[in-house]
Amino acid sequence: MNSLYPIKFTPIFHEKIWGGNRMRTILNKDYGDLPNCGESWEISGVEGNISVVSNGFLAGNDLNEIIEIYMGDLVGDKVYEKFGQEFPLLIKFIDAQDDLSIQVHPDDKLSKERHNAYGKTEMWYVAGAEDGALINSGFNQPVDRENYLKAFNDGKLTDLLHYDKAEVGDVFFIPAGRVHAIGKGCLVAEIQQTSDVTYRIFDYNRKDDKGNERELHTELALDAIDFSYSSEYKAKYQAELNKAVEIVSCPYFTTNVVEFDRELEKDYNDIDSFVIYMTMEGSFEIVSESGSETVEMGETVLIPASLEEIRLKPKNGKVKLLEVYIK
Known part of the structure; x- marks a missing residue:
């Protein structure tokens, strides 16, 4: 296979x-x-x-x-x-x-x-x-x-x-x-x-x-309808360059925002889940044991669970993406 x-x-x-x-x-x-x-x-x-x-x-x-x-x-x-x-x-x-x-x-x-x-x-x-x-x-x-x-x-x-x-x-x-x-x-x-x-x-x-x-x-x-009231509904987070920052975590999915302007190594050995990238800004290359794939602004890509170690390389300038998986 x-x-x-x-x-x-x-x-x-x-x-x-x-x-x-x-x-x-x-x-x-x-x-x-x-x-x-x-x-x-x-x-x-x-x-x-x-x-x-x-x-x-x-x-x-x-x-x-x-x-x-x-x-x-x-x-x-x-x-x-x-x-x-x-x-x-x-x-x-x-x-x-x-x-x-x-x-x-x-x-x-x-x-x-x-x-x-x-x-x-x-x-x-x-x-x-x-x-x-x-x-x-x-x-x-x-x-x-x-x-x-x-x-x-x-x-x-x-x-x-x-x-x-x-x-x-x-x-x-x-x-x-x-x-x-x-x-x-x-x-x-x-x-x-x-x-x-x-x-x-x-x-x-x-x-x-x-x-x-x-x-x-x-x-x-x-x-x-849940009639409960909160004084704050917007999620609070602070993005950090070249790091994954968690913005939502619940039993159904976890989402991080990842901003990077240099090559990043991603290790997914611990999560036992597919990973989804949604590209919000820039374009980048995914390098894995199966080869490489270029991803453009606005594109979405699924990383199979078996690809546990990959590298993300920006094509030019900064990239911003959402990183989604199930814990």
Whole structure:
């Protein structure tokens, strides 16, 4: 069997009513003639949207097929034992040229009961933000079911929501149950559990091209919402040059930001997991026992668990990437 190597996938593009063109202008992606490209699914094991390998001898095979063949060598033994052939993360870029609906996701327990699916805990890294762009995460005051419903029925739900001004490099961790929304002008990298279960709470009374408002999931959302309040929803971290800095760690994924302007040696012997790189800035070369692979700005690549020692070499200037794995 041929040895594994850093694997790239063909992005799966999704048109959205709120989408724009920054997948092309900032992330250098060719999504054809899609009028409003809202999402690029970089690595997906979601049924109906399975990623297909674009490089190397595995090109043309989909993610499920290569997990079936390589099992723990690809995803890590402990990951394979837990998830089998289902890839546990969905990796996306989201371009919001208009406000996204206010949403909440159910946790594993509720999602299993209702949908026989995993819940959705996720995180956002702001890769681009126009002046005045906002991110909603959580409530701006203590809220209970009663005053939430009153605000909702009075059309004043947004008065209860916490908004942060979005700036490049901002990180928001969105555990299942937290009310959230990406605001107009934000380009984000999203890392989430493999789940497509979303409860839409409010959509600003928007109508589609047929004059229909999008479906809301008011009752379903009520049981999913975590009404707890925090004074701070934005993750705090300080990036360090030529080091990996942890920005989010939870049972579902760990994400580091890595900025480097010289060659870095990476040793993954201890983690027993695949690793994903999402390139936020610059271009670099991955050098491993299987050869080398160049990765450009906006590209995402999967490092198989069997590649435990690799080197990252910047092509010119500084590189910034997100490094994602499961502890």
